[in-house]
Amino acid sequence: MTKIRPQLKIKNRIITLRTERKLTQEKLAESIGVTRATINALEGGDYNPSLELAFRLARYFEVDLEFLFEVEGQK
């Protein structure tokens, strides 16, 4: 039987960075190439992005990946 490891709880600063830049979810979604629902899911912590999407977001906001995403409980 395949063992599935428990998923890491990952927090992100997407909502903070988005509101600082006065962007709507729609606008951010269009710029990144995803749907507004995905941005909403990311901000709500309901979805962990792929590595590629994470890098795209970090590049868009011009921040480090480790600043944009962090594992809950880790400093």
Add this chain to the structure above:
Amino acid sequence: MSLIKINKYLIKYLKWTMPLFLVLVIYVQYCDSQNIPLENNIIPGFLGEISSWIIISDFLILPVVIISMLISKELRESFFFGLAKVSEQDERETMIIGESSRKTLVSSMAILLLLFFVTNFTFSIKHLPTEQQTDGNTKRMQLGFKFDLFDTSSKTETLKDGSIVSYQGVPLSKSGLMLLLMTWQLGAFWYISRKQLAKR
């Protein structure tokens, strides 16, 4: 014009003509069941001519579209995703579709297994004739499992009515069809997932 473009136009045509087709099929079935003669009751005149041509064209187009869907993955996906109103616009939606497909496969297999079992399971309780009653037993209960791969009943009726050529549907029995579906679902899932795993 590509196969996919042609079929998309054909599907649009079917979408518009299908309601008339279905209404006429239901009407004919109704007349049949009530023993009402059809000759004077189908739509008369010009409208009748048009409806007939629409029905003939639908009968000719349907197999073309169905076979094209077997051949073309893109056509298959756009048709069934459109029917189920799902889209695959980004990675999250792709992941959701993957999960939904997995759950659909598993639940379909469970339902098919149940239907297969209840289709082949036989049960009866009957009164025994007096000469067979022994030790005070007056009734007999029978449990059984009856499986026929092919359905031969419709073939026999066709031969009796003197038809030269006749097609009455797939010759598999209900159980045979269910077994085929279960085998196909499992086999296709196994093959496609092995292929995907080998790629990555």
